[in-house]
Amino acid sequence: MIIRKLGWAGIEIESGGQRLAIDPIVGLGDLEQFIGPPLTDLPAPSGPLDAALVTHLHRDHADPDALADAPLILRPAVDEGEFLEVAATTAQEAVGGTVVAPWETVGAGAFTVTAVPAVDGFGDPQVSWVVEADGKRILHCGDTLFHGHWWRIRMRCGPFDAVFLPVNGATCQFPHRTPASPFVADLDPEQAAAAAAILEAPIAVPIHYDTIHAPPVYAQVDDPAGRFATAAGDRAHVLAIGEELGWRSAPAL
Numbered sequence: 001m002i003i004r005k006l007g008w009a010g011i012e013i014e015s016g017g018q019r020l021a022i023d024p025i026v027g028l029g030d031l032e033q034f035i036g037p038p039l040t041d042l043p044a045p046s047g048p049l050d051a052a053l054v055t056h057l058h059r060d061h062a063d064p065d066a067l068a069d070a071p072l073i074l075r076p077a078v079d080e081g082e083f084l085e086v087a088a089t090t091a092q093e094a095v096g097g098t099v100v101a102p103w104e105t106v107g108a109g110a111f112t113v114t115a116v117p118a119v120d121g122f123g124d125p126q127v128s129w130v131v132e133a134d135g136k137r138i139l140h141c142g143d144t145l146f147h148g149h150w151w152r153i154r155m156r157c158g159p160f161d162a163v164f165l166p167v168n169g170a171t172c173q174f175p176h177r178t179p180a181s182p183f184v185a186d187l188d189p190e191q192a193a194a195a196a197a198i199l200e201a202p203i204a205v206p207i208h209y210d211t212i213h214a215p216p217v218y219a220q221v222d223d224p225a226g227r228f229a230t231a232a233g234d235r236a237h238v239l240a241i242g243e244e245l246g247w248r249s250a251p252a253l
Helices: 029-035 150-157 189-199 224-235
Strands: 002-005 011-015 018-022 051-053 073-075 105-108 111-117 127-133 136-140 162-166 204-207 244-246
Touching: 011 127, 018 111, 018 127, 051 111, 111 150, 127 150, 136 150, 150 189, 162 189, 189 204, 189 224, 204 224
Parallel strands: 018 051, 051 073, 136 162, 162 204
Antiparallel strands: 002 011, 002 244, 011 018, 105 111, 111 127, 127 136
16 A cells, blocks of 8 residues: 555555545635635646545535546535535535445445544534555544544554544634634644544644645644644654655565
8 A cells, every 4th residue: 555645635545556545636626715726736646546535525625626537436425405615516516426424334446445433624524534455554534623433433443554634723714604713623733643642543644734824714723744743743754745655565476
């Protein structure tokens, strides 16, 4: 299993000659009217996708342009008849895909994936994804809040070889969400480090930081990756965009 960090929360995973991506994005679309253009690169996956996983239908996690050619898209359900976050507009409906319920396990080519509970900062449906291949198991946590499912996720789906956790601790003042909450809408660095400890992950990779910072509409904490590295200690493994983490199989004799 080889994992490459994409922009924002995105990662791609290669195994058995196949490629799976989680939350890949190549742009911010209509979100730019609120928060401006991305502040970091948003590279596409390095080749054609065999499958894609979406943690939730917000524009910065479900990009129709990045997902257009994926033959299999797995995502959480949408609450019928309820107002979705502004990012989940008609463009998001084009994502389509197959709904996977929390704790449901499905095959995706060379990969086995399980949707596990997560809590979205704006009340929209969200899952985190457990991905298994080549005898390795990782967890990708989208932009979840801190929640009480960590222990059960570890007990039911662990142990994990690596976990990918949001760390930017964003506070938001969106015009359609008034009055604004003073509390973070996703994990801050110290909360992410605490989650990694509960999950007993030997490797914890920060994601979901630096691409978007547009105070007061969307404001991340100062130095999210640095704070996470300090809080998580030896678990922390900070990857640059495009950098790889992985476990290569030994060549056959």
